[in-house]
Amino acid sequence: MKKKILALACAVACVSAFSAVFAACSGDGGGNEVEVPEGMKEYTLEAEYTPVADLVGGAQSGSASGYDLIQESSAESVSNGYFIHNIHMTDCTITFDFTAERAGTAAIYLRLITQWGNSTTFTPENLGVVLNGTDISYSSLLVKGSSDDDPDFRDYLVTQSAAIKQGANKLEIIVRENTINTYTHSTGGPAIDCVKLVSDAGISWTPLTENLDHVGQIEV
């Protein structure tokens, strides 16, 4: 009996230790904690409020474009109840235009899942993150596998310190030609819930809240 208890205690301890190591490791697809240092502010730019009307994406099966790229969801991990999905198309670009009161720096987090169940590594080769026309050379993001029906969005740190200009700035997330979508074995992009900027530059933007008036409707 003692042996059994000892074995059980050891198993629990091992699992706990393993979990702790695993959680601390950024390579587990679990995302990053958003950190807001003193003097900085966190800004959330919702993907569903970006210009999607003219976008052409691609669904897991079939086509997807325009407002159909916005998915409503009551899942706990979804910020503001909506996200953008089905951007499985080379060059499909989600654009966040924002304004800064002054020049400064920003940490950039993307809140993402993959729709095809498997955790997947995004790099600048298959997913461009472009600020004011310049590629951010992030190393890689291991994004947790998930699904539209049960999305488990996490924040992924792309860069700790991007240069923000005074005035107008443009952040683009660009799907590049790839074969990472393990469901279609062709081009895949992540589903995007929002972008979080942590900055001292005094950021504002104009969210296209009217997008939601078109969700679920067929445009003619």
Ligand SMILES: [Ca+2]
């Ligand atoms: Ca959202």
